[in-house]
Amino acid sequence: MKITINRKAHFNSAHRLNNKNWSHEKNIEIFGKCNNPNYHGHNYELIVSIKGEIDKDSGFVMDLKKLKEIIKEEVEDRFDHKNLNLDVREFEDLNPTVENIAVVIWNILRTKIELQNDLKITLYETPLNYVVYTGE
Amino acid sequence: MKITINRKAHFNSAHRLNNKNWSHEKNIEIFGKCNNPNYHGHNYELIVSIKGEIDKDSGFVMDLKKLKEIIKEEVEDRFDHKNLNLDVREFEDLNPTVENIAVVIWNILRTKIELQNDLKITLYETPLNYVVYTGE
Amino acid sequence: MKITINRKAHFNSAHRLNNKNWSHEKNIEIFGKCNNPNYHGHNYELIVSIKGEIDKDSGFVMDLKKLKEIIKEEVEDRFDHKNLNLDVREFEDLNPTVENIAVVIWNILRTKIELQNDLKITLYETPLNYVVYTGE
Amino acid sequence: MKITINRKAHFNSAHRLNNKNWSHEKNIEIFGKCNNPNYHGHNYELIVSIKGEIDKDSGFVMDLKKLKEIIKEEVEDRFDHKNLNLDVREFEDLNPTVENIAVVIWNILRTKIELQNDLKITLYETPLNYVVYTGE
Amino acid sequence: MKITINRKAHFNSAHRLNNKNWSHEKNIEIFGKCNNPNYHGHNYELIVSIKGEIDKDSGFVMDLKKLKEIIKEEVEDRFDHKNLNLDVREFEDLNPTVENIAVVIWNILRTKIELQNDLKITLYETPLNYVVYTGE
Amino acid sequence: MKITINRKAHFNSAHRLNNKNWSHEKNIEIFGKCNNPNYHGHNYELIVSIKGEIDKDSGFVMDLKKLKEIIKEEVEDRFDHKNLNLDVREFEDLNPTVENIAVVIWNILRTKIELQNDLKITLYETPLNYVVYTGE
Numbered sequence: 002m003k004i005t006i007n008r009k010a011h012f013n014s015a016h017r018l019n020n021k022n023w024s025h026e027k028n029i030e031i032f033g034k035c036n037n038p039n040y041h042g043h044n045y046e047l048i049v050s051i052k053g054e055i056d057k058d059s060g061f062v063m064d065l066k067k068l069k070e071i072i073k074e075e076v077e078d079r080f081d082h083k084n085l086n087l088d089v090r091e092f093e094d095l096n097p098t099v100e101n102i103a104v105v106i107w108n109i110l111r112t113k114i115e116l117q118n119d120l121k122i123t124l125y126e127t128p129l130n131y132v133v134y135t136g137e
Numbered sequence: 138m139k140i141t142i143n144r145k146a147h148f149n150s151a152h153r154l155n156n157k158n159w160s161h162e163k164n165i166e167i168f169g170k171c172n173n174p175n176y177h178g179h180n181y182e183l184i185v186s187i188k189g190e191i192d193k194d195s196g197f198v199m200d201l202k203k204l205k206e207i208i209k210e211e212v213e214d215r216f217d218h219k220n221l222n223l224d225v226r227e228f229e230d231l232n233p234t235v236e237n238i239a240v241v242i243w244n245i246l247r248t249k250i251e252l253q254n255d256l257k258i259t260l261y262e263t264p265l266n267y268v269v270y271t272g273e
Numbered sequence: 274m275k276i277t278i279n280r281k282a283h284f285n286s287a288h289r290l291n292n293k294n295w296s297h298e299k300n301i302e303i304f305g306k307c308n309n310p311n312y313h314g315h316n317y318e319l320i321v322s323i324k325g326e327i328d329k330d331s332g333f334v335m336d337l338k339k340l341k342e343i344i345k346e347e348v349e350d351r352f353d354h355k356n357l358n359l360d361v362r363e364f365e366d367l368n369p370t371v372e373n374i375a376v377v378i379w380n381i382l383r384t385k386i387e388l389q390n391d392l393k394i395t396l397y398e399t400p401l402n403y404v405v406y407t408g409e
Numbered sequence: 410m411k412i413t414i415n416r417k418a419h420f421n422s423a424h425r426l427n428n429k430n431w432s433h434e435k436n437i438e439i440f441g442k443c444n445n446p447n448y449h450g451h452n453y454e455l456i457v458s459i460k461g462e463i464d465k466d467s468g469f470v471m472d473l474k475k476l477k478e479i480i481k482e483e484v485e486d487r488f489d490h491k492n493l494n495l496d497v498r499e500f501e502d503l504n505p506t507v508e509n510i511a512v513v514i515w516n517i518l519r520t521k522i523e524l525q526n527d528l529k530i531t532l533y534e535t536p537l538n539y540v541v542y543t544g545e
Numbered sequence: 546m547k548i549t550i551n552r553k554a555h556f557n558s559a560h561r562l563n564n565k566n567w568s569h570e571k572n573i574e575i576f577g578k579c580n581n582p583n584y585h586g587h588n589y590e591l592i593v594s595i596k597g598e599i600d601k602d603s604g605f606v607m608d609l610k611k612l613k614e615i616i617k618e619e620v621e622d623r624f625d626h627k628n629l630n631l632d633v634r635e636f637e638d639l640n641p642t643v644e645n646i647a648v649v650i651w652n653i654l655r656t657k658i659e660l661q662n663d664l665k666i667t668l669y670e671t672p673l674n675y676v677v678y679t680g681e
Numbered sequence: 682m683k684i685t686i687n688r689k690a691h692f693n694s695a696h697r698l699n700n701k702n703w704s705h706e707k708n709i710e711i712f713g714k715c716n717n718p719n720y721h722g723h724n725y726e727l728i729v730s731i732k733g734e735i736d737k738d739s740g741f742v743m744d745l746k747k748l749k750e751i752i753k754e755e756v757e758d759r760f761d762h763k764n765l766n767l768d769v770r771e772f773e774d775l776n777p778t779v780e781n782i783a784v785v786i787w788n789i790l791r792t793k794i795e796l797q798n799d800l801k802i803t804l805y806e807t808p809l810n811y812v813v814y815t816g817e
Contacts, residue, residue: 002512002545003545004508004512004540004541004542005540006507006508006538006539007540009536009537009538010537013721013722013807014721014722015719015722015764018196020194022194023194031197031200032195033202034762037762037763037764037768039763039764039767040695040720040722041693041694041695041722041764042693042694042695042696042720042721042722042723043693043723044722044724044808050541055508055509055512058430058431059439059506060504060505060509061439061508062508064439065538066441081714081721082714082715083717083719084717084720084721087719088719095196096195096196097196098191098195098196098197099142100191100196100197100198101191104138104191127691127693127724128145128724129144129145129146130143130144130145130201131142131143132140132141132142133140133143133186134140147399147400149315149399150313151287151311151313151314151356154468156466156467158466159466167467167469167472168467169474170353171354175287175355175356175359175360176287176314176356177285177287177314177356178287178312178314178315179285179314179315179316180315180316180399217306217313218307218309218313219309219311219313220311220312220313223311232467232468233468234463234467234468236412236414236463236470237463237468240463263283263285263316264283264316264417265418266414266417266473267414267415268412268413269412269413269415269458270412270413273411274648274681275681276644276647276648276677278643278644278675279674279677280674281672281673281674282673292738292739294738295738303741303744305746327644327645327648330564330566331564331575331576331640331642332640332644332645333575333642337674338577367740368739368740369740370739370740371686372684372686372735372741372742373740375684376682400689401689401690402686402687402689402745403686404684404685404686405684405685405687406684406685419671419672421585421586421587422585422586423583423584423586423628424586442625442626445626445627447559447627447628447632448559448584448628449557449558449586449625449626450558450560450584450586450588451557452588452671452672489578489585490578490581491581491585492584492585496581496583535555536555536588547817548780548812548813548814549812549814550780550810550812551810551811551812551813552809552810553808554809594813599780599781599784602702602703603711603712603776603778604698604776604777604778604781605780606780606812608711609810
């Protein structure tokens with residue numbers, strides 16, 4: 002019996018969308034006000050979804066307290082109240098679009114979650130915009 | 138790397154559920170108070186989901202500003218503050234159940250979204266009732 | 274010890290904003306697309322708030338089951354899945370703006386709630402627009 | 410044309426996580442404060458999702474009024490304002506984790522929903538923790 | 546310049562509504578299924594509101610980190626994953642209705658918040674039922 | 682008859698909490714990770730509340746389309762996708778705490794709303810923290 006467990010978390014970060022290889026005009030055309038050199042920011046809402054077998058003895062797929070700790074150590078402590086472009090190593094050469102942030106979080110958590118379990122990342126940049134990434 | 142981007146929108150419409158080929162009694166039996174000949178209405182909440190490759194240069198699957206405009210022109214401008222039965226061509230001979238509205242929106246947007254990208258429509262008629270359509 | 278108890282409810286209705294004494298042009302200028310002669314509609318979210326003394330024996334200001342029934346009989350049964358302009362007596366000569374709907378609901382419920390208790394009506398027309406009326 | 414219809418419901422229950430075959434220490438280690446012998450409780454939010462063909466005549470996959478009644482009789486009437494461990498037969502020998510509750514609800518509803526339609530259960534234990542079960 | 550700061554928190558508890566001085570029949574009549582002797586439970590959502598002057602140097606009415614700690618120590622640690630009737634001293638002889646729980650929380654926090662600041666407690670028992678208490 | 686109309690809006694901004702007159706240590710002690718020199722950010726949710734008489738002819742306190750435009754021009758266009766410390770004149774010498782941002786918005790809008798109407802600003806910095814300011 003396989004089931005998906007889901008845990009919500011959040012982090013508040015500044016970021017700027019910019020492609021160093023593009024002209025100023027092209028950056029403005031594509032990224033608009035998201036290209037503001039002084040940064041802007043978001044309350045990112047994160048849902049980590051793990052699909053696996055229910056353990057007969059505990060009735061758990063995975064201890065949610067442990068999942069909560071992993072998310073705190075691997076994502077919140079590194080992304081929360083940070084400037085994604087300046088403070089987070091993974092975005093040194095990667096544009097922190099909500100798509101790319103979700104992929105980075107998936108890659109980080111994939112190494113911390115048992116491999117027989119599927120992993121899915123849902124990331125809200127605003128209440129109106131969000132992405133879903135499954136590692137596909 | 139494929140990811141799903143999601144954009145929320147909404148429209149406020151009147152509608153009535155009715156099958157012209159059925160008796161009054163049958164319409165009342167099946168549609169209940171939704172059959173009110175004077176119409177009732179809803180705040181429809183729409184989520185448009187598009188799955189595709191992340192562009193290496195922009196970090197986008199698709200520019201969300203463009204998606205927002207497409208949804209505004211193709212759905213909101215045609216459905217918002219309208220009577221779906223009387224004002225929207227697609228429902229002249231189609232009962233505007235939440236299922237059928239979602240299919241109509243999917244058919245409209247399918248022609249506007251690049252074909253290599255998957256399209257999914259989620260439509261809330263009320264906070265307690267919603268449908269998901271993938272074109273299957 | 275006075276406390277305010279609050280109960281949420283909702284109803285789905287069609288309506289049209291229109292002033293019969295105004296020209297077509299004036300109605301369009303003031304009410305815009307809300308003036309659509311074929312109606313549009315909303316999921317109205319209602320909060321009924323009652324402030325009074327906590328009864329020592331029950332620990333209740335008022336039995337919420339009774340309040341739920343009063344709201345159902347007096348508001349939901351009369352407004353839900355109705356056309357406010359055509360089906361609800363109170364709006365025969367009253368424009369069903371969210372302001373006026375809230376005042377009508379307050380007037381209806383004021384006669385059903387014990388007079389020593391204060392009554393407040395909060396009414397959402399959309400998630401972005403709502404009003405609060407206290408009978409002031 | 411296949412579409413998924415979704416209906417939300419809720420129930421408020423007490424429960425305790427405990428494995429009778431484990432020592433007190435092991436139960437505390439694994440279940441923490443959820444092992445409180447005096448019970449604690451939750452507002453469970455349930456989403457029942459049914460995927461099937463849209464009926465040409467009604468425009469429905471299934472009458473949502475009937476689905477609402479099935480959920481009320483089979484889930485709410487049996488789980489709401491109950492102690493899951495003491496009052497619900499299915500948990501006599503099954504630990505009422507959110508995973509197991511979702512599986513129990515799926516098993517109950519699977520016998521009430523037409524077999525050609527897919528069934529999915531989403532169950533929120535808190536706004537931050539939820540599971541999704543498809544019978545896989 | 547006075548402003549109100551608000552901090553949300555939550556706790557998950559079991560409870561039972563019962564008046565020891567009433568007959569079984571009267572308890573059932575007034576409290577219905579909330580009288581279940583085996584308890585039921587809720588996810589209580591709490592909002593603590595404090596009104597005071599903005600400090601010129603910090604721009605704060607009060608450090609929200611400190612408020613968060615006070616709520617954790619005084620409310621969450623004592624109420625969360627507890628049976629209110631059996632585990633929380635204040636309800637030994639007080640019926641844990643949502644009204645009375647809000648008053649108890651107000652009384653606890655009033656001694657921890659500076660006296661020149663106003664205190665207001667909002668407590669949701671379910672998404673549809675909540676109370677507001679100001680110590681009036 | 683006086684009623685309060687409410688309109689929601691939002692803006693996404695970067696900010697940093699810092700007092701130039703304090704030592705680095707004191708800034709860290711009081712503002713913690715909010716003092717990050719590289720900034721962090723939030724999705725600010727704003728509710729503008731206006732209390733006034735219902736106009737007999739329109740049924741409006743104020744045209745919500747006009748209120749929406751005022752909020753867009755005076756708040757969203759100036760604050761959205763900006764760095765509050767660097768890009769918004771009002772915070773050159775004012776620490777952009779959520780308290781101070783709400784006061785600044787109140788002061789801006791007070792000059793745009795008719796004086797006989799009361800004005801209240803509710804501002805969410807995160808879903809868990811918000812303030813309410815009435816100009817008191």
